[in-house]
Amino acid sequence: MTTTQEVVETGRFDTATGSRTTRMLGWALIVGLIVLLWLAFVATDPDIRIDAASGDEIGQFDAVRLIYVHVPMAIVAYTAFTVTAIGSVMVLLRRSVWWDLVAGASAEIGAVASALTLITGSIWGRPIWNTYWRWDDVRLMTTLVLFMLALGYLAVRRLEGSAESRARRAAIVGILLVINSIIVNRSVEWWASQTLHQQSTITDAAIEDLTLFTFMYAIVFGLAGYVWLLIKGFRVAWLERQNERFGLVEALEQRRAEAERTDAVNAAVDTGTGDQS
Amino acid sequence: MLSDVLLIAGKDLRVELRSRIALNQVVPFALLVLVLFGFALDADSSTLATFTPGLYWVAVVLAALLAVHRSVSLEDGDGADEGLLMSGLHPASVFLGKAVALIAELLLLALVLLGGVLILYGAPVDDVTLLLLTTVAAVIGVGAAGTLYGALLSGQRARETILPILLLPVLAPVVIGASRAFGDAMGSVATDGWSWLLSLTGFAMLYLAVGSVAHGALMEEA
Secondary structure, eight states: OOOHHHHHHHOOOOOOOOOHHHHHHHHHHHHHHHHHHHIIIIISOOEEEEOTTTOOEEEEEGGGGGHHHHHHHHHHHHHHHHHHHHHHHHHHHHOOHHHHHHHHHHHHHHHHHHHHHHHHHHHHHHHHTSSSOOTTBHHHHHHHHHHHHHHHHHHHHTOSSOHHHHHHHHHHHHHHHHHHHHHHHHHHHHHHOBOOSOSOSTTOTTSOHHHHHHHHHHHHHHHHHHHHHHHHHHHHHHHHHHHHHHHHHHHHHHHHHHHHHHHHHHHHHHHHHHHHO | OHHHHHHHHHHHHHHHHHHOHIIIIIHHHHHHHHHHHHHHHOSOHHHHHHHHHHHHHHHHHHHHHHHHHHHHHTTSSTTHHHHHHHTTOOHHHHHHHHHHHHHHHHHHHHHHHHHHHHHHTOOOOSOHHHHHHHHHHHHHHHHHHHHHHHHHTTTOTTHHHHHHHHHHHHHHHHHHHHHHHHHHHTTSSOSOHHHHHHHHHHHHHHHHHHHHHHHHHHHHHO
16 A cells, blocks of 8 residues: 555555455455355255154254354454454554554444344344344343444544544544443343353364364355455555545645646737737 | 542532533433333333333433533533643543532432332332442443543534444443342342442443543543
């Protein structure tokens, strides 16, 4: 990316967010997505077990495939908010512009990922728990409140005022994001003191080899997608910031150049009419 | 330090005594919310008595939004915020002063509303000590968090719309904790109210501490 110094010296701006690395990562993700869809829908079996006592078919059937989206999205959301909190600390410690933009870009992804976690979880919960929503589940409540806190954080990033002032206000909200979600997590746990969530699917021996591989692959895919989006989001924010800082300078330059051209034309016209009078 | 805190708190409370915004507008609003809950739920008083703890704290938190807004707007205009900055007072003193004034107003509001629910909803009271201590602890938490998030939005035109989405999720644990403790004190929920009181006290202490530290960074940018 062009640094501030280079913009001042050359007057040139970046106009795109792609680079060789992101293009390669982007293509890898497209191929990876096709592989993931094949693994999730074709290669792996639905979750069907035979109940020993009655001989009936039990299990989650096709709904189990949702874990290939739900769990990676949850992991991406919590990773993204952790990055936002780290970035916020760096902004307050070092007044770092770079970290401010990373924190903002990461929170945007985190908000989308936490929303998708809640949505896919609800779709899965309807057939399995027989309800879209549970008030007494600590993970549901924590993720929901975290999503709302993230919306507040993103709103603070859009406040009026100088970029530095916005960055510091956002950084304080960004650090509180983590503190608040821990408090919410603790209080919901004491309040409801139960969860329907499976404690850890990975250590459960019932999970089959290919299912386990698909599950891990989906998590890696989700995190790679997060990295790609983070780079893109950071570059968009960087361009926005440059536009904010230098957009006016550029517009003034263009107006001056225009005025000089007009002056030159007028001067030529003046000398022309001067000869006639 | 303490005299600085009292100086700022005294300033805010003096403005309130002369303008009577909290008394004449925020308290009636909170009472109206209680009346609306009555209309919306049931004329059957047993329903209202059962849900009194939750309804009470939702009313307090909604009214607190208005009180926070009022507290921040005292520093709007006439260069009041720059005056505070140039007064040389420590940012932590300014934060604690504004928080103390807001907490004092909210305590008055909470006590009026408590009378309101006891009379209008006919809620029984088993444990007066727990009820009052919970009110004090929860109100300190709401006041501290409100002052901090209010300061975050100082000088912003969009404050009225952003403050609720910032503050309400943060206050969710207070609503949970205070409602549980009230439920125990009113005998409607079988829970240990005193441990909830402890966690509310923790929340209040945490936000008083975080606000005192963070206010320096916010005042620098004002």
